[in-house]
Amino acid sequence: xxxxxxxxxxxxPWVSLFRAPNPGPMTxxxxxxxxxxxxxxxxxxxxxxxxxxxxxxxxVAASGPIRGVxxxxxxxxxxxxxxxxxxxxxxxxxxxxxxxxxxxxDLTITTIATPGHTADSxxxxxxxxxxxxxxxxxxLGHGSTAVLWPDGNLGHYLDSxxxxxxxxxxxxxxxxxxxxxxxxxxxxxYETHRQARLDQVRAALAAGAASPREVVEVVYADVDKSLWPxxxxxxxxxxxxxxxxxxxxxxPGGS
Numbered sequence: 001x002x003x004x005x006x007x008x009x010x011x012x013p014w015v016s017l018f019r020a021p022n023p024g025p026m027t028x029x030x031x032x033x034x035x036x037x038x039x040x041x042x043x044x045x046x047x048x049x050x051x052x053x054x055x056x057x058x059x060v061a062a063s064g065p066i067r068g069v070x071x072x073x074x075x076x077x078x079x080x081x082x083x084x085x086x087x088x089x090x091x092x093x094x095x096x097x098x099x100x101x102x103x104x105x106d107l108t109i110t111t112i113a114t115p116g117h118t119a120d121s122x123x124x125x126x127x128x129x130x131x132x133x134x135x136x137x138x139x140l141g142h143g144s145t146a147v148l149w150p151d152g153n154l155g156h157y158l159d160s161x162x163x164x165x166x167x168x169x170x171x172x173x174x175x176x177x178x179x180x181x182x183x184x185x186x187x188x189x190y191e192t193h194r195q196a197r198l199d200q201v202r203a204a205l206a207a208g209a210a211s212p213r214e215v216v217e218v219v220y221a222d223v224d225k226s227l228w229p230x231x232x233x234x235x236x237x238x239x240x241x242x243x244x245x246x247x248x249x250x251x252p253g254g255s
Contacts, residue, residue, distance in 0.1 A: 010171050010179050010180075010181040011132070011171055011173060011179045012126075012130035012131070012132050012171065013130060014036060014037045014039065014107065014126075014128075014130065015034055015035065015036055015037070015132070015173060016034070016035045016037065016063070017032055017033070017034060017035075018032075018033040018034075018035060018050075018056065018059055018060045018063075019031070019032055019033070020032075020033060020050040020051055020053055020056045020077075021053060021055070021056060022050070022051050022053065022077060025224060025226050025227050026077075026146070026227070026230065027077050027176055028140065028141065028142070028143065028176040028177045029176065029177065030176070031048065031050040031051060031077045031078060031175060031176060032048070032050075032141075032173070032174060032175055032176060032177075033046060033047070033048055033049055033050045033056070033060055034046070034047040034048065034134060034173055035047075035060065035063055036104060036107070036109075036126070038064065038065070038067075038105075039104050039105025039106065039107060040105030040106060041105070042067055042104050042105050043064070043065040043066055043067035044063065044064055044065065044066050044067060045066070045067050045068055045069070045070060045094070045104060045109075046060060046066055046068075046069050046070070046085070046091065047069075047070045047071075047072065047124065047134050047173075048069075048070075048071060048072055048078040048079070048136065048175060049069055049078075049079070049081040049082050049085040050077065050078060050080070050081050051076060051077050051080045051081055052080045052081040052084055053081065054084070056081070057081045057084055057085050057088060058088065060085070061085065061088040061089045065089075066089040066090075066091040067091065067094070067104075068091050068092060068093065068094030069082065069085065069086075069091050069092060069093050069094065070093070070094065070095055070109070070124055070134070071093050071095055072121060072122055072123065072124070072134065072135070072136025072137070072138075072175060073117065073118045073120050073121040073122070073136050073137065074118065074120055075118065075137070078136065078137075078175060095111060095122065096109065096110070096111045097111060098111050098112065098113040098122065099111065099112075099113075106128055106129070107126050107127065107128040108126070108127040108128065109124050109125070109126050109127075110124070110125045110126075110127065111123075111124060112124070112125055112133075112163055112164070113160070113163075114135070114136075114138045114160035114163060114164065115152075115153065115156040115157070115160060116138065116145075116147055116152055116153055116154065116156045116157020116158070116159075116160045116161075117136070117137045117138055117145050117146065117147060117148065117152055117157065118137075118148060118151050118152055119151050119152070119153070119156075121136055121137065121138055121160070122136070123135045123136060123138055123160075123164065125167060131170045131171075132170055132171040132172070132173050133164065133167055133170060133171070133172055133173065133183050134173045134174075135164065135172050135173070135174050135175065135183075136174070136175040137174075137175045137176065138157075138160055138161075138164065139161075139164060139172050139174055139180065139183070139186050139187065139190060140174045140175065140176050140177050141172075141174045141176060141177020141178040141179065141180060142177045142178065143177070144190065144193055145157075145190070146230040146231070146233060146234050147233070147234045147237040147238075148230065148233045148234070148237070149233050149234070149236040149237035149240060150236070152233070152234075152237050153237060153240075153241075154194070154234075154237040154238055154240070154241035155241050155244065157194070157237075158191065158194060161187045161190050161191050161194075162187070162191075164183050164184075164186075164187040165183070165184045165187035165188055165191070166184075167183045167184065168183065168184050169181070169182040169183065169184055169185065170182070170183050171183070172186050197219065197234075197238065198238060198241070198242065200218075200219045201215055201219055201235065201238045201239070201242065202242070204218040204219055212232050212235045212236050212239065213232060215235045215238075215239070216228055216231045216232050216235055219231075219235070220235075
């Protein structure tokens with residue numbers, strides 16, 4: 001459904017949700033396009049315009065003057081509609097660099113580098129009286145995130161989860177799915193899940209799995225087969241991570 005506003009789900013009062021009508025196994029209920037309300041003379045900001053679906057982009061554009069777009073990563077379900085949205089609103093990407101800030105009235109938006117799902121993934125911490133963090137696909141509203149090797153990197157992803165865990169118990173405004181109320185708890189949950197998957201991959205290899213596909217057939221046997229291509233990309237990221245860790249142990253000075 002497009003144009004969901006007035007959320008009563010733990011989201012802060014300065015944000016509204018427009019959910020794109022593109023549900024699917026990878027997009028859950030659809031892509032979340034977030035609107036940060038106009039504030040103290042600053043026009044609104046949009047996080048991830050979403051896919052190139054005219055009714056969705058038009059609904060977001062109709063919400064009022066848009067100052068700019070914050071983009072969490074390049075995947076089409078988040079960024080495909082960017083050029084059309086620019087045509088409708090005149091708003092381009094205004095991402096601050098990692099660690100840099102964008103002042104938006106009484107809100108301060110800081111970019112956090114959170115690679116892993118993709119190499120270019122970032123999150124946006126919004127500081128103020130009601131803080132929150134936009135996580136794109138790094139943390140979802142439910143389920144787990146694919147680490148899409150070779151662009152994605154599991155070591156980088158685990159480091160990103162540590163950064164998000166350090167934000168404490170603030171709401172997560174994800175790229176798909178519902179709001180999570182506690183970034184630290186969500187990041188910890190994801191870290192635990194990733195470590196459990198690594199243990200499963202190790203066990204599959206020890207049992208004789210000889211290819212990423214064979215690992216998927218063992219580790220992701222309970223997952224819908226439509227998701228197996230993403231699972232295989234994630235397994236490749238897991239294998240690369242394990243290989244890198246093994247190499248570190250045999251390097252001079254390794255432990």
